[in-house]
Amino acid sequence: MTNTMKKHYLYHKLARSVFWAALLFAVLTSVFSFVIEFNRSSEKAVIMINQLIDTVESTAAIAAYSNNSTIGEDVLKGLLRNDVVHEVRLSNVQGLQLMKEKPQDSDFPGQTKIIRALYSPFGDAAIIGHLTVIVETQYILREARYSALVNALNSSLLIGITALIALLMVRSSFSRPLMKVSNTLHAITAGERERLESLPRNQDDELGQLVTDINSLLEALQEKFKVEHTLREEIEMIEHQLRNIFETTSAGIFLLDETGRLLTANPALSKVIGLPHLSHTDLRGQDFAELAFAEPGLLHKLMHIAAEQGQSIAQDLCLKNRGEAPDIWVHCLLSRQLSTMQALRFEGVVYDVTDRIVAESSTRHEADHDSLTGLFRRQAAERQLIRLINTRTDKENPPVLLLLDLDYFKDVNDTYGHEAGDRVLIEAATRFQSCIRTSDIVARLGGDEFLIVLVNCASPEYAQHIARNIVTAIGKPIPLSSTISVQLGVSIGIAVEDSQEQTLEKLYNSADLAMYEVKHQGRNGFAMIGSDGSLAVEIIAVGA
Amino acid sequence: MRNLLLLLLLTMLSRSTLAELAVITHMKNNIDTLSTQQVQDIFMGRTRVFPNGKFCLPIDQSSPLRAEFYQKLTARPVEQINAYWARIMFSGQASPPQQLPDDHAVLQTVRENEGAIGYIDKIHVDNSVRVMLLLK
Structure with missing residues (x-):
């Protein structure tokens, strides 16, 4: 309500403008008419005075001629009775000087002076005197002022009436409907069903068009509001669902800044990374990699790749061990956030994959290892050997291949059964392992055949030393029960990888050749093919 | 009748146009002659x-x-x-010259007054007055 009280109406502004314009116009008109009228009055005064002089000229001439001051004064008095005359003088050549003037002391400079020469009333055209009349400037001014005033009043009245009519018309046909539209529009809230009333008198003019346009605009606005409202509801619903997922999922969801600090995390994250006592607000600002993972560098590497390639990248990562028996593994999916352009952000998901990792690793173990002895199978051992050969840079210490075959194993199997055979194999495997370094490779090739690869073997002599130890270890009796024990032997063929061109097969063949030579020469010993192709066989006395 | 009228007209014309007037003054006046302007100024009361x-x-x-x-x-x-003269007289400052009935009376007055000046028909001029101006 107070708002409407303070409102400045256009109509009032217009009225003010018209008033000032009218006033200015009236003043200008007055000044103009004053100037015009002053000039006109001046001219008129001169004409009037000339006419007056015409009237009294002959009498004045007589007065001047006869040097008669009485007549002269009569003439002057008569002239002075006119408003337009301020002062009169009569002079003649005989020295008559008559002068009369109005009492009021109006001292205007540049007063108009009219001088009429007087001729003798008789005969010739001799100048006998002068009649001088000075115009009453006051009179001209008064005339001009009066005229200007009348003009000003006239124009003011005309302008005023015209302006008033114009204003009233503007008010009734423009201002009022506009005010109505304005007030209604003011009261309408955007998106509501309310519309402006159409103006019956302004149906075909700009105001009518304005109302129509505003109404269609309101219509469009309402439509838009409706659409937006629906959209917002949908978005809210989706957001709610997403939030629900975010809150209740068992996977940990997080957002990292460019340095790897946590910006946001869902409640599940702390459980996933094994820190259930921390709330997701506690996690905020912590270095995620240092906090969670056994090898923080891996995550940093992932971040680096994700930032460079701009695509999501995934890897299984091991969590920092906090005393739990098995390591906990999580699958981490990391990607660079694309929506925010200003700063580098990473979004990621982690979830527990320990069971899978365990299952996978046991599967691989089964595939790679002999189930009976726990030693590598042939393929796994060969894989490692090949890798060893291919990646070796140390020329001095080549890997050494030992091919082993248990002697008399078939007899044990036949005499005491498979179970006993198995126990013998297990024991043999244990004894092999006790003779070598943990970095060396031991594999069961099948049956009673074994393979040992000595990594970084210092010298052929060292290899022979190891072989000797093995033969000795295997030569010791193997107890099958409290009463029965068996004694076995082993034949070992040794081959040294002396050049990288040497294939695995050739190495095998060399070792095989050496081993059969041992078997042939009495078993329980080892043989080694030298670089010159000579075969050195050493048979060790069992039980010695 | 027609002849009589013509005669009368001729007589009048001769009186008005043919008569020559003389402006005369007293014999003792030592001025030789007066101009028309001077005579006019005197008779119109200007001087x-x-x-x-x-x-x-x-x-x-x-x-x-x-x-x-x-x-x-x-x-x-x-x-x-x-x-x-009516205007001048009304002002009360001056009066027109004194009027005498005929040439004879004028002659008589001029002869008797030293400052007098008058006019008569030229035919009546004699040696007792001085002619100042002849008006044709």
Whole structure:
């Protein structure tokens, strides 16, 4: 309500403008008419005075001629009775000087002076005197002022009436409907069903068009509001669902800044990374990699790749061990956030994959290892050997291949059964392992055949030393029960990888050749093919 | 009858046009001659002295000669002269010259007054007066 009280109406502004314009116009008109009228009055005064002089000229001439001051004064008095005359003088050549003037002391400079020469009333055209009349400037001014005033009043009245009519018309046909539209529009809230009333008198003019346009605009606005409202509801619903997922999922969801600090995390994250006592607000600002993972560098590497390639990248990562028996593994999916352009952000998901990792690793173990002895199978051992050969840079210490075959194993199997055979194999495997370094490779090739690869073997002599130890270890009796024990032997063929061109097969063949030579020469010993192709066989006395 | 009328007209014409007027002064007046302007100024009351400074007394006539005199002197009808004098008289400052009935009376007065000046028909001029101006 107070708002409407303070409102400045256009109509009032217009009225003010018209008033000032009218006033200015009236003043200008007055000044103009004053100037015009002053000039006109001046001219008129001169004409009037000339006419007056015409009237009294002959009498004045007589007065001047006869040097008669009485007549002269009569003439002057008569002239002075006119408003337009301020002062009169009569002079003649005989020295008559008559002068009369109005009492009021109006001292205007540049007063108009009219001088009429007087001729003798008789005969010739001799100048006998002068009649001088000075115009009453006051009179001209008064005339001009009066005229200007009348003009000003006239124009003011005309302008005023015209302006008033114009204003009233503007008010009734423009201002009022506009005010109505304005007030209604003011009261309408955007998106509501309310519309402006159409103006019956302004149906075909700009105001009518304005109302129509505003109404269609309101219509469009309402439509838009409706659409937006629906959209917002949908978005809210989706957001709610997403939030629900975010809150209740068992996977940990997080957002990292460019340095790897946590910006946001869902409640599940702390459980996933094994820190259930921390709330997701506690996690905020912590270095995620240092906090969670056994090898923080891996995550940093992932971040680096994700930032460079701009695509999501995934890897299984091991969590920092906090005393739990098995390591906990999580699958981490990391990607660079694309929506925010200003700063580098990473979004990621982690979830527990320990069971899978365990299952996978046991599967691989089964595939790679002999189930009976726990030693590598042939393929796994060969894989490692090949890798060893291919990646070796140390020329001095080549890997050494030992091919082993248990002697008399078939007899044990036949005499005491498979179970006993198995126990013998297990024991043999244990004894092999006790003779070598943990970095060396031991594999069961099948049956009673074994393979040992000595990594970084210092010298052929060292290899022979190891072989000797093995033969000795295997030569010791193997107890099958409290009463029965068996004694076995082993034949070992040794081959040294002396050049990288040497294939695995050739190495095998060399070792095989050496081993059969041992078997042939009495078993329980080892043989080694030298670089010159000579075969050195050493048979060790069992039980010695 | 027609001849009589013609005669009368001729007589009148001869009286008005053929008569020559003489402006006369006292014999003792030592001025040789006066101009028309000077005579006019004296008779119209503009001046009261002769050019030599002596007081002058203009003498008018009430005879028909008066109209002729003023006509010849000022080229104005006598009515205008009368109106002029009427105005002057009304102001009370001056009066028109004294009027005498005929040439004889004028002659007589001029002879008797030293400052007098008058006009008569030229045919009546004699040696007792001085002719100052002849008006044709």
